[in-house]
Amino acid sequence: MTRAVAYIGQVIVYAAIAALLGGFATWPRHTHFPDDQALIKLSFAHSAKHKVACRKRTAKELSKLAPNMRRTLSCSRERVPVYLELDFDGAPLFRGTFAPSGLSRDGPAQVYERFVVPVGRRHVVVRMRDSTRSEGFDYEAQATLDLPPRRNLVIGFRPEMGGFFFK
């Protein structure tokens, strides 16, 4: 092989490597999410009510405690699970229970759920039970929303803001 032919061969090899690098750096394109759908993310952290109601300590009980531990209320640590319902256009989209976090089950329940839904004008209802009651709900919110293609709708919960919010 002459030197000129070898150099041409090298240029071809370098061009092939460049094509390989440049090509697969952006191609083929990947469709992560289709244009005719939207996403609902139901996500928040919430500390539910205690499983056993708090009780006021007697004076005798308080005197037996170290001075820095004399709290008037005696509360059980464990919290109840959070029960959630999500309806989409009148149909149930999700029903689920979220356990409190922590080894003693005394932390907030962590909620992070994703739902792929059709786009358009939609009615969404979300309900939560976070107490020892066995029926009914402690919080409920609903909204009729326009969901454009690939809209990322977040349903969060902040008690200080009055409960659920849609963002």
Place this chain on the structure above:
Amino acid sequence: MDTLARSETPAAPPPDVPARIQRPLRIMFEYAEAALDRVFGPAWNPLYFLGPLGFYYYWIVAVSGIYVYIFFDTGTTEAYQSVEYMTYQQWYLGGVMRSLHRYASDGMVLMMVVHIAREFAMGRYRGPRWFTWITGVPIFWLVIASGITGYWLVWDTLAQYIAIATTEWFDWLGIFGEPIARNFLTPEDLDDRFFTLLLFMHIAVPLILLFVLWIHLQRISRPRFNPNRGLAVGTFVMLLALAFVHPAESQEPANLSVVPGTLDIDWYYLAIYPFMDATSYGAGWGFAVAASLMLFVLPWLPPLKQPAAAAVDLSNCNGCTRCAEDCPYNAITMMPRSDGLPFDHEAQVDPDLCVRCGICAGACPTATPFRRASDLIPGIDLPQRPLRALRDDLARRTAKLDGPARIVVFGCDHGVRVADIEGPGIAAFSLPCIAALPPSFIDYVLSRDLADGVVLTGCREGECYNRFGVMWTKMRLAGERDPYLRKRVPRERLLTYWGGTLDRRGLSNAVAAFAARIAALPRFDPLRPGASARANARPDAAAPSETVD
């Protein structure tokens, strides 16, 4: 008796699963190597510099990264804007640097993947090489992690996609008290300081990578860190051209209110994400863990049954250090003398590092066949393939050679199977590595009239299975490295041929042409090397007698 070459190969056991994949992969690589040898030559062949090229790409990434860092701003909107500024306002330098940063990173992954595939195909991952192999696995993880954090920093829709997918992927493990994906719920959830943390990770991970690379090379002597200058220049020009022709660009700015739709994916770094889109995060973990585990255990699938490691015979070792100098795997250490002989050092072999290539025996000055048969015990040798056996085998089999030119071929277990080219006038001997042959054996064959010509063959030039076997042999023949081939050996009666395992026809043709040339030469008289005793005459075959040198 031990023999180094066998004409009749015993029935091989059925190949295991890795071997079944290895063989076609190796054939593919050998064809590619042969083709690139023709274009680049052995000195510039990119397939022989995959590791150094990976390093080279790393340094391009580092230098371009430092430049990009100067102009990069951490912040939810500032990050994107600063990268856009570099790409478009300062395209001639900032944009080029950004493109070099991206494409050199991609090149690093490409080199790494081909390097892994090639070492696997060549079988260089088992036995004592296990350490280098498995320390390469975390290197792969770290490179990918570096790339992912880099793509994240741009904070475009691709960054948004991988940020959310990565955090959800880790949340799947359930090890975090709070889902980390919640940091990306809404634009308000995003914090500027998060980018500072990410930038720190993007710098820290490559530095850790450099440390692991150092560990990766610990069991290799004289590791090559850089490709040769021609290959380096060619690679850089290629990257520069790519930066101008196809500059790296961002996608739309991230918007957490909108789910990323169709994206330009860098498949070198981000292929796992489309896979998880198609399957699940659990499948993503399953794949990552299974692939890593498989790579980790591969060196022991099945366990390699090795012969004994090179052994030192202290009574013949004068502590000359040649074996330690030539060992490609740092398996030999020179220690203070322990037997009272009047030398400063003695060689000590670490069996865990020894790959049984025999290069040490080839380097040993005491491994000369001119010694008496009973005395041919070199200072260092392979116990199950000793050089004494080679000399005995030479004597036995060259006595049967016939024809106008009697040829002895010394080959290598990892090159062409030399037993395949044997014939009435050709006796072939395969060694673990061609550099396991002390040069004095060539002198011995010719001066004792065992044959009229000697052929040395091994792996492809520039790519020795045992790293330096071909190079050391060439240097020994040229008188550039101890032990030298003596000047009295007629070079016209010596042929070297470097080819891969597939190059049987090339070797066969070369040996045939060599034999024809040898047949036309005057008979070699070792006492008077220049004398022409009897042209075209076949000397009487004679078994070597016990001689002393």
